[in-house]
Amino acid sequence: MPAVIEVQDLHKQYGDTVAVEDISLTVSEGEIFGILGPNGAGKSTTVECIEGLRSPDRGQIRVLGLDPQHDRAELTQRLGVQLQDSHLPARLKVAEALDLYSSFYRNPADWRALMDVLGLSAKAGTPFGKLSGGQKQRLSIALALVGNPKVAMLDELTTGLDPQARRDTWELIEQVRDRGVTIVLVTHFMEEAERLCDRVALIDSGRVVAVDTPAGLTERVDADQRIQFAGAEFAHQRFDGEHAPRREDPR
Numbered sequence: 001m002p003a004v005i006e007v008q009d010l011h012k013q014y015g016d017t018v019a020v021e022d023i024s025l026t027v028s029e030g031e032i033f034g035i036l037g038p039n040g041a042g043k044s045t046t047v048e049c050i051e052g053l054r055s056p057d058r059g060q061i062r063v064l065g066l067d068p069q070h071d072r073a074e075l076t077q078r079l080g081v082q083l084q085d086s087h088l089p090a091r092l093k094v095a096e097a098l099d100l101y102s103s104f105y106r107n108p109a110d111w112r113a114l115m116d117v118l119g120l121s122a123k124a125g126t127p128f129g130k131l132s133g134g135q136k137q138r139l140s141i142a143l144a145l146v147g148n149p150k151v152a153m154l155d156e157l158t159t160g161l162d163p164q165a166r167r168d169t170w171e172l173i174e175q176v177r178d179r180g181v182t183i184v185l186v187t188h189f190m191e192e193a194e195r196l197c198d199r200v201a202l203i204d205s206g207r208v209v210a211v212d213t214p215a216g217l218t219e220r221v222d223a224d225q226r227i228q229f230a231g232a233e234f235a236h237q238r239f240d241g242e243h244a245p246r247r248e249d250p251r
């Protein structure tokens with residue numbers, strides 16, 4: 001399938017801290033592409049550069065053939081975004097939010113139908129501040145899709161949700177892909193990546209260390225397991241076979 005996102009040598013630095021160090025990746029049309037890694041690995045900075053919310057220090061990015069910095073107005077008409085941390089006014093009602101957001105786009109989706117698909121119709125008159133965590137996530141998905149995007153960027157979508165709400169959200173993501181939307185899913189849950197993603201980019205310390213299917217990443221794991229634990233004498237030591245620290249023989 002053709003690439004809808006192309007990132008080449010993306011670099012972003014804040015003072016002396018390098019958040020993203022020469023990342024390259026491609027996302028194909030119609031797939032769910034996962035960006036997986038621990039907190040602070042550079043995942044959100046990477047997607048915010050792709051979305052045009054941050055300016056990279058260097059590197060090239062194309063989304064649907066557009067430059068996120070120079071073609072930002074046009075890209076916003078084709079790209080749906082769910083931010084890692086976003087809030088609406090507490091008194092803004094669900095239907096009001098969707099009606100407002102739909103007015104920002106040339107060819108918006110039918111927000112009433114979208115509300116129904118995402119199980120929000122019964123909450124149409126409910127203020128944002130009265131929604132549960134799962135309902136807020138459903139609304140964030142609806143707002144990301146109300147512009148009829150070709151690509152949706154979903155950042156840490158299920159963080160903080162209980163297990164049932166997380167599974168419900170996974171089903172929604174699969175339905176969104178079935179509507180023909182290419183999805184970039186940022187997560188630090190391997191279970192989530194295994195369930196949803198066609199391919200995954202594993203990011204650590206601002207670098208892409210592997211790109212593969214979830215099954216392929218699992219097969220790459222070395223048989224020698226690395227374990228980290230803290231104790232009175234060995235706090236924060238890493239154990240990986242022959243390099244593990246050893247006690248002196250008391251004899």
